[in-house]
Amino acid sequence: MATAANDMPKRKKARYGAEYHAEALSLAERIHVAAAASELGLHATQIYQRRAKAAHEKSVSDCERQLREENARLKRQLAEKTEEVEILGKTAAYFAKKLD
Template identity: 55%
Template sequence: MTKPASTTKKPRKQHTPEFRQEALKLAERIGVAAAARELNLYESQLYNWRSKQQNQLSSSEREQEMSAEIARLKRQLAERDEELAILQKAATYFAKRLKLSMSSSKNIRLSSISKPCAVYFRLPVAAGTSGISVVIR
């Protein structure tokens, strides 16, 4: 004979996160089977809780690793910005010196007409990087 199907379902028991933590600690101490018997739980519940807890820990570890990587990249970017600023200042300085030496060696005086004109210097750089253009007025 078949058993008549029940139309009402048993309500599921909701366990608090604190209870789950304590149950997992107990399972760690005395074993999953013993803890399940003592707490009137199924072993599978404890295994599921443990796997969910491990997944949460691993995701928080990933977040920590990513935040450390972001911090490292920000420091690296700040260093590159500082290096670029130094290079731009040096390029400006040397371009001005070059302009002065060119004008003094040829005894060329800049007239009021040529002063607004810009002199462009393109500094040689390694292949694959962008050069720095300096404008002197």
């Protein structure tokens, strides 16, 4: 016995790209979220969730950028200190030969 719910074809979930989401967020900024949602055929919660996700991604990318900058700075600093140690080692060896 098949029920009426099983006979109905399943509706596929629409998948939208990043460009669509960016456009939806910009529309929500220009007009209110509820108006943008009704215009796009979405629920307002979907726009709020996308906004939160975009803010999170931006903060993560900002953190990654800061870490990359700090890493580059530390690499430069390490190279300078390594060069100083090499020069001091050569200088110490030179003066050690003079004392002999």
